[in-house]
Amino acid sequence: MDFTSQMLEWYEHNKRDLPWRRIRDPYLIWVSEIILQQTRIDQGLPYYQRFITAFPDIRSLATADEKDIMKIWQGLGYYSRAVNMHKASLIIMNDFNGQFPGSYEAIRGLPGIGDYTAAAIASIAFHLPFPVVDGNVIRFFSRHFGVKEPVNSAKAKQIIREIATGLIDHQHPGSFNQAIMEYGARTCIPGIPMCDSCCFEQSCFAYSHNSVGLLPVKNKKVRQRTRYFNYLVITSDNENAWIMRKRVAQDIWKGLYDFPLIETAKLLSLKSLKATRDWSLIEKMNPGPLIRCSGQFRHILTHQVIVARFFRISVSKVNVVPEGCIQVRDLTKIPVPRLIEKYLQNLV
Numbered sequence: 001m002d003f004t005s006q007m008l009e010w011y012e013h014n015k016r017d018l019p020w021r022r023i024r025d026p027y028l029i030w031v032s033e034i035i036l037q038q039t040r041i042d043q044g045l046p047y048y049q050r051f052i053t054a055f056p057d058i059r060s061l062a063t064a065d066e067k068d069i070m071k072i073w074q075g076l077g078y079y080s081r082a083v084n085m086h087k088a089s090l091i092i093m094n095d096f097n098g099q100f101p102g103s104y105e106a107i108r109g110l111p112g113i114g115d116y117t118a119a120a121i122a123s124i125a126f127h128l129p130f131p132v133v134d135g136n137v138i139r140f141f142s143r144h145f146g147v148k149e150p151v152n153s154a155k156a157k158q159i160i161r162e163i164a165t166g167l168i169d170h171q172h173p174g175s176f177n178q179a180i181m182e183y184g185a186r187t188c189i190p191g192i193p194m195c196d197s198c199c200f201e202q203s204c205f206a207y208s209h210n211s212v213g214l215l216p217v218k219n220k221k222v223r224q225r226t227r228y229f230n231y232l233v234i235t236s237d238n239e240n241a242w243i244m245r246k247r248v249a250q251d252i253w254k255g256l257y258d259f260p261l262i263e264t265a266k267l268l269s270l271k272s273l274k275a276t277r278d279w280s281l282i283e284k285m286n287p288g289p290l291i292r293c294s295g296q297f298r299h300i301l302t303h304q305v306i307v308a309r310f311f312r313i314s315v316s317k318v319n320v321v322p323e324g325c326i327q328v329r330d331l332t333k334i335p336v337p338r339l340i341e342k343y344l345q346n347l348v
């Protein structure tokens with residue numbers, strides 16, 4: 001039996017255990033793929049459920065307030081993906097009459113939809129033969145077909161995409177794609193794969209060349225940059241209003257809200273902070289003495305480590321809101337990064 005038939009046979013036997021693989025609606029596939037591509041299934045499924053409950057179709061997503069979308073997304077990371085989903089839903093409403101486009105090119109042209117997501121939607125919802133190449137497929141194929149290019153390189157992705165394009169079943173492209181992703185996730189797993197129960201043992205390059213532990217090859221990790229955030233947690237005297245700032249620059253957490261921030265080359269004491277130019281942010285608000293300075297918070301992102309400290313200060317003129325900031329009474333209503341959420345949970 002050839003690779004493609006074997007893959008489809010495996011899928012037929014196992015698909016009843018994969019409920020999320022039974023989704024056929026392009027909107028729901030889109031939501032699930034965007035959410036699940038950045039997190040483990042058990043962590044991502046509650047987000048998926050909350051998202052489709054709040055926004056069950058394209059129209060409800062397109063007409064939603066961006067702040068409400070970000071609130072549902074809060075904690076998932078990669079916030080630009082939520083912003084792009086909102087933009088894409090507006091395009092679908094305006095340019096495609098509210099119907100998800102049915103060609104690969106049109107799907108790929110929507111904001112935030114790359115090769116992988118476009119192929120998943122096109123193959124599963126519209127039966128078009130475009131292969132998916134996600135991390136699971138890359139690992140599985142690099143072992144099975146002996147791809148020795150570093151898997152975090154564009155070249156390896158290209159090689160694997162060409163192999164998959166040659167193998168994809170044109171009658172059942174969606175089943176084939178779901179099969180190769182699931183096989184990588186369940187059998188040809190990271191670390192020590194389950195070769196003893198693998199139905200491709202006979203044809204697998206890595207297994208027959210005794211190189212299962214050597215593939216996939218990876219380039220060295222990109223070094224993480226450390227950043228130092230001195231947050232000014234400004235509240236009114238009676239602490240029923242907080243000053244928050246929407247992050248709008250091309251930086252982490254775009255679209256979420258955090259506190260006024262002074263970023264420095266290292267963490268500063270309050271005395272040194274007062275000597276910075278940015279301190280003028282709160283001078284007009286007539287700040288009182290420091291209420292509390294937090295300990296250090298260390299927050300790790302893919303390419304950055306954020307070391308943060310929070311200075312809690314009350315002001316008597318909370319109506320004088322600094323530029324780019326808003327006054328918030330209920331902090332639970334606005335979307336914040338996980339770091340801010342952790343700080344607020346520790347607040348006494």
Ligand code: SF4
Nearest residue numbers: 188193195198204207
């Ligand atoms: S034999 Fe092992 S390494 Fe090869 S495809 Fe199967 S699980 Fe992966």
